[in-house]
Amino acid sequence: MAYLEVENLAKSFKGRPVLQAASFGLEQGEILVILGNSGSGKTTLLRMLCFLETPDAGKITLSGQELYSASLKLNEEDKAARRAHFGLVFQGFHLFPQYDVHDNVMLPLKLQSQKALKVQVASLGFFARKEAYRKAWQGIEEANEKKVAALLEEFHLNKIAKDFPYSLSGGESQRVALARALALNPEILCFDEPTSALDPRLKLEVADLLKKLKASGRTLIVVTHEIAFAAAIADRIVFLEDGMIVEQGDSRLLQTPTSPELREFLSQGEKEDNDERRSQDQKTGA
Amino acid sequence: MDFFEVTQELLQGFGVTILLFALTWIIAIPLGVLFCRMTLSRLKGLHYFMQGFIWVIRGTPLMLQIIVIFYVPGLLFNWQGIDRFVAVLVALSINYGIYFSEIFRSGYQSVSEGQKDAALMLQFSRSQIFTRVLFLPILKKILPPLSNETISLVKDTALARVIAVSEILLTAQKIVATYAIIWVLFYTGVFYLIFNGVLSVILKKAERKLEYFKA
Numbered sequence: 001m002a003y004l005e006v007e008n009l010a011k012s013f014k015g016r017p018v019l020q021a022a023s024f025g026l027e028q029g030e031i032l033v034i035l036g037n038s039g040s041g042k043t044t045l046l047r048m049l050c051f052l053e054t055p056d057a058g059k060i061t062l063s064g065q066e067l068y069s070a071s072l073k074l075n076e077e078d079k080a081a082r083r084a085h086f087g088l089v090f091q092g093f094h095l096f097p098q099y100d101v102h103d104n105v106m107l108p109l110k111l112q113s114q115k116a117l118k119v120q121v122a123s124l125g126f127f128a129r130k131e132a133y134r135k136a137w138q139g140i141e142e143a144n145e146k147k148v149a150a151l152l153e154e155f156h157l158n159k160i161a162k163d164f165p166y167s168l169s170g171g172e173s174q175r176v177a178l179a180r181a182l183a184l185n186p187e188i189l190c191f192d193e194p195t196s197a198l199d200p201r202l203k204l205e206v207a208d209l210l211k212k213l214k215a216s217g218r219t220l221i222v223v224t225h226e227i228a229f230a231a232a233i234a235d236r237i238v239f240l241e242d243g244m245i246v247e248q249g250d251s252r253l254l255q256t257p258t259s260p261e262l263r264e265f266l267s268q269g270e271k272e273d274n275d276e277r278r279s280q281d282q283k284t285g286a
Numbered sequence: 287m288d289f290f291e292v293t294q295e296l297l298q299g300f301g302v303t304i305l306l307f308a309l310t311w312i313i314a315i316p317l318g319v320l321f322c323r324m325t326l327s328r329l330k331g332l333h334y335f336m337q338g339f340i341w342v343i344r345g346t347p348l349m350l351q352i353i354v355i356f357y358v359p360g361l362l363f364n365w366q367g368i369d370r371f372v373a374v375l376v377a378l379s380i381n382y383g384i385y386f387s388e389i390f391r392s393g394y395q396s397v398s399e400g401q402k403d404a405a406l407m408l409q410f411s412r413s414q415i416f417t418r419v420l421f422l423p424i425l426k427k428i429l430p431p432l433s434n435e436t437i438s439l440v441k442d443t444a445l446a447r448v449i450a451v452s453e454i455l456l457t458a459q460k461i462v463a464t465y466a467i468i469w470v471l472f473y474t475g476v477f478y479l480i481f482n483g484v485l486s487v488i489l490k491k492a493e494r495k496l497e498y499f500k501a
Contacts, residue, residue, distance in 0.1 A: 052403050076412070083407055094404035097499045098422040107418065108408035115409075166500035184409060 001064060003028040003219065004188065009058035011044055018044050019243045022058070026236060031210060031220045033230040036240035037265065042223040043091075045240070046190055049221065050086045051079045062187070087186035091193040093177040095165040101176050102161040106148045109183045113140045151179040171202045178209070189213065190221045195229050207232040227254065227269035239265070287465045292473065299457030300477045306374060306443045306453060311436065313379040318386025325391055343384040349445050352377040356449045374446040378439070385435050393428035394420070397501070423501035426493075433489040437482050454478075 002025030009022040019041040026032045034042045047053040049060065051068075060068040067082045068074070074082070095104050117140060121132045152158050155175040165173060174194065181189060191210070195203045203226070210220060210233050224230055230237060231254050238248045241261045247253060257263045287295075325336040343351070356373035359365040397420050405415040447456035454474050461470045 050407060052406065080406070080409060080411075084409060086407070088404075088407045090400055090404060092398075092400050094398065094400040096401065096404070096419055097501050108410070111414055111418070112409055164499050180408065 001061070002026055003063060005059075005061040006049070007059040007061075009045065009048060009055050009060065011041075011048060011053060011056050017243055019048070019055075019240075022238075022240075022245050024236075024238050024245065024248055026219065026221070028219050029214065029217055030235040031214050031222060031233050032236045032238065033234035034221065034223045034238050034240060035225065035227070035230050035265075037225060040240040041243040042225075042240055043192055046088070046192055046221065046223050049188075050088050050190060051083045052088075054079075084184070085187045086190055087181035087184065087188070088190045088192065089174065089177045089181050089194060091196055093165075093173040095168075095173060095176055095180070097165050100162050100164050101157055101168070102148060102152065104165070104176055105151055105157075105179045105183050106144065108180065109144045109147060110141075112184060113144060147183065151182060155179045170197055171205065174198075174206070175209075188219045188221060190223075192223050193225070194222060195224060195226055203229055225269075227266060228273055230254065241265070287461065287467065292461060292467075292470050295457055295461060296454055296470070296474060296477060299452055299454035300481075302371075302446075302451065303440070303443045303453040303477075304481070306371070306378065306446060306451075307440050309375055310378040310382055310439060310443070313375070314382035314386055314439075317379055317383030318390055321383055321387030322390040322394065325387060326394070340384055340388065343381055348377065348381050348442055349448050351381055352445055352448055370449050370451045371446075373449060374443075374451050378442065381442075382435065382439055386432070389428050389431045389435065390424075392431075393424040396427050397423050422496065422499075426496040426499075426501045429489070429493050429496065433486070433493070436489065437485060440482055440485065441478065 004026040006025070007023050009019060010017065011019045022041075022045055024032070034045060036042045044053060048055045051074075054074065055068060055070075057070050058068070059066065059070075062085055066072070067085070072078075096107070099107060117133060117136055120136070121129045124132055152161055155178060157172070157175055157179060160168065160172060165176070168176065178189075194206050194210070198206065207229060210222065214220060214233075214235075222230075222233065231251065234251045234254075236248070236250055237253045239246050239253070239259075239262050246261045247257065247259045253262070254266065257266055321336065321339075324332050325340070327333050327336075352374055355377045356368060356370065359368055401419055401423070402415055405419045410418065443453055444455045446453045447459070450456065452460075454477055455471075458470045458474045462468055
């Protein structure tokens, strides 16, 4: 059994199926790319894996533990517990505008520590609880600060730690969103269209960044419609068309597509890549 | 009646105006939050009830609402002695509660769903999502319309005179009727202008405090 196993996952919105019988597996430390055109169901699939949408049918298993099956009735708390396995870097980043970069990364860590500490001291009496909380909090806060400092350092965010999201570039926002997602140390890190709205140079940087994350042992799921980017990072590829997985396999899939849908998608993508390259050349005067 | 005596009289009336304004504001804000939650409720019956209620309150004059609240309980249930001040307070609170609720609703709906999703992914609880993530961006968006409504409320307290609550304008009208000095009416404008000026400065300061981020 694979590390992450997805079986026959399905979802409809108002009777219209957006994903049908999606099945695939992913091993620990691999990068899975979910590839497809806009509207093919990629983001819905990712949102279901992250428990932001509830599937209508199917099964999700992680490390042998059943996270979702149609017979399981999940309440908000159950869903939150399942979400903890995943981190998600959104296409629009969704940084919290009222907090600076440092606090965007710190806030989830702080709230999680507070929650854990409250549980830890819950059995004590009122005054003992307050005292135990106060004593433990100082050490936790220091540890959190160290962790945030390390994340800011790792993603070259030190110089902009006091900046607010509105002043950041697309690349900077993405790195902040990534650092924030990593703060809670999720087992699987997901990216929704990480290269959209980035110029070609930044796309290469993102590809390098994802490879680095993989090298550090992380398991990644990346949704994209960009073929060159997918080819640069993927261990496994799942190709979606109209809510169905048409083809899947390892990274060689892009060289040897068997379905007419993937062949057409690749030739379309090649044309777009050429157009983009030409317009870049014109811009740089080459 | 000299200027000093008139000012003293009007100050008494203005005390009623300010009290009416302050109490209405204090009641209408939480009432607006409650109405907003009811409007956004997934319970269809509650949602449609609120739609109807909003239609009635926004579609009829505030003056008529004050008259209805003051007279109708007596006419229907033979209740005597509903306090005039209380009747105006209830009418203003419901009316402004509805207007505030619509401001809160638009503010809540204008904050991106993505912010909520991001917070969910970061293990925030429902209450933390509201207090730590949504509250300030919503406040930033609703402050300008909320400021407008607050200023309007100060002026709308003048409608209390329709059921003989002696706020500043009715006090002035009584002086005009008794002493035939018309300038007293115009003089009340100064009280409104000063008070609304102070309020505007405070509300602008609050808006400026939130300028450090863009929602």
